[in-house]
Amino acid sequence: MTSDNPFDDASTARAVIDEHGTLTRWSEGARRLLGHAPSEVVGRPAAELLAPVPANTAGTPRPPDPGERRWYGTVGLRHRDGRTVTAWVLAHLRPAQDGTPGSWLVASPLEDTSPAPGDEALAHAALVQSPCASMVFDERLRLRGVNHAMADLVDLPAARIIGLRPTDFDGRAQGSELEAVMRRVLATGERREIETFLRAADQTRAHAWLLRVAPLTDAAGRPCGVCFTAHDFTEHVRARERLQLVNEASVRIGSTLDVTRTAQELAEVCVPALADFVSVDLLEAADHGAEAAGPPTAPVALRRAAHHSVTPGAPEAVARLGEVETYPKTSPQAASLLAGRSVVAGAQSDSVAEWLAWDERRFRRIAEHGVHATMSVPLQARGTTLGVVVFTRFRQPESFSADDVLLAEEVTARAAVCIDNARRYSRERETALALQRSLLPRSLPQTAAVEAASRYLPAARAGVGGDWFDVIPLSGMRVAMVVGDVVGHGIQASATMGRLRTAVRTLADIDLAPDELLTHLDDLVVRLSQEAGGEGSPGEVGASCLYAVYDPVSRRCTLARAGHPAPVLVPPGGTPRRVEMPAGPALGVGGLPFESAELAVAEGSVLAFYTDGLIECGDRDVETGHRALAEALAATPPNRALPRSPGTAPATGSAAYGSLDEVCDRVLRALLPPGGAADDVALLLARTCGLPASQVATWDIPADPALVGPIRKQVVEQLARWGLSETSFTAELVVSELVTNAIRYGARPIRLRLIHDATTLICEVSDTSHTAPHLRRAKTFDEGGRGLLLVAQLTQRWGSRHTADGKTIWAELGLLDED
Structure with a gap:
């Protein structure tokens, strides 16, 4: 024993062997075992100390395999006086450190390892004082031993419960269940593990417990009792629940690009896992998709976007959905927003009491439902404050812990990004819709050639796109009808659509034939693609278009298309059919010719022009979509109509025009799913008139x-x-x-x-x-x-x-x- 290491009493022989098999260290215990002084063996090969193991030695293991990091066994060693010493050796390969090579640490115990007279007392003290709560029952399930930790859990004196059965000192159902498990363990000899939630006598809330029941056997191997241990793994369960909540939040929150729906998903995910009632309040700017003008200032006006409760109907809610409430500086909501961090408060705290005194209605609601703890977490994403989430507890007796705060902040941060994405999408969508409304015709002109009706519906998820339609009066009582589709969605697609629509009107004004007009339009799209490209790479501007000119004097229609679906012709009293005409390349390909087709159109016929979003909706193939369109056009118009979308012509004029309006509604109902189409849809119906x-x-x-x-x-x-x-x-x-x-x-x-x-x-x-x-x-x-x-x-x-x-x-x- 040394002053530096009082536990190094030379009771163990230790030696260090380097990667070359040379002894580099030799302990005092090694000298005692073999008699060699350090100066006599350090620097010499360790193999010189090996000797043959006596023939009667049992348990000699195999030599170590290459790459093995640990080895143990009985070996023969040469003593300084020439005799052979048999020793059990344990060797560990120690990894290299600080650039030095690895080495083997070899150790062998020197003292007798048979039980000492005091070992039984030491083992008994270990059982009694172990932090692991334990009980020992005999074969008749009578308690024979209990340690201090278990006595504290059951809150009974250990000496007084010896001899009792589990049901004697725990009259709950768990006592009977535990006895049943113990009987099975005694009968089968197999250990059992049980995970359960129980509230110990000294605890205010139920904890998660891992109960282990193991059989005890006598010298003959017969079951003579059971050992029961209880392990509190509440923190592990809570960590698992937190991880599960975070994972569920990442899956469930943000399923749509709708601000209100995303806020509702946040509230639903956190109830009851984190709180009994959760409310999500957004600043006015965030609720309408705009950027916040600056940091919030008290008092704060917040609009209730969502709330959810463990109680059906959320009777705890003071504000109704969509209602704006003003919160003073002393409220947890305002305090959290002003500080930019989470605020945990009890219902009886001074600041909350001051706020509740100012709001009597809220005070009564809190007292009625027994709210005792709140946690306000600001909704922040990309440096912008969007609102605040308030977590409330009234059924769960515990207040919010530091771990609860971290969990709420993690979930809220994820939800804030989703809400911000939805807010930005809503703002871009509204901007694109406003642009779309300004670019599409507000109403269709009344001409002597045709009566027309139209619909435009933006995509349900992707937003507005580049679909457009137009009716352009031409000279000689003629009329041009056009429908087109720009590739992509969003503001860029709407802007490109506006340029193409303007170009079509300009080219139509100089009375170009349909095939010539599409040729000029193709040149424009090619130039737009070149402008959209960067660093020598081409852009991705593309479009399709169909252009038709109808002459009411000759009752003939000339059409040409550029990669666009052919129109459907419905003769008076006849069967709808697709117009046979050359397909033509899509706009933007460049250099390929367009061809026109001319057909006679009987007076009173209906021409249906549309974009591919109408017939290629969902899993339906194109041919099925065409058949559904023909059936909808052939059916009798219903009496009711759908709400009109941006760009729709007003239902004015003759009764025939009104019937076309109803046909538009019927076509959309028949071909589009209830939740809206995946792509935007433009539909233009024109009933031809003839000039006598x-x-x-x-x-x-x-x-x-x-x-x-x-x-x-x-x-x-x-x-x-x-x-x-x-x-x-x-x-x-x-x-x-x-x-x-x-x-x-x-x-x-x-x-x-x-x-x-x-x-x-x-x-x-x-x-x-x-x-x-x-x-x-x-x-x-x-x-x-x-x-x-x-x-x-x-x-x-x-x-x-x-x-x-x-x-x-x-x-x-x-x-x-x-x-």
């Missing part, structure tokens, strides 16, 4: 200026037959100018056509020249150049369009009296 031949007059014009006068006379007579004599003077001047220009600058044959409906008179002059006229301002002494300027002054609008055979100059005159 009696409202059209046509003349072939000889290329002789002298015949302009007779033509003017025929026009006046035709207007008189139509009952439009009031417009004769203006129409006569316009016809004279247009016909004279065609004779002077155009090419034969020349044709004049008058078209009218209830509101408009159209004058059209066609020739085979492709040279378009230009409006110019004549100088003072010019003899000409004032014709088209005069036409522009006398008409509502005028223009020219190219045809396959040349061009047509047209002008529109209003027939309604202006106020």
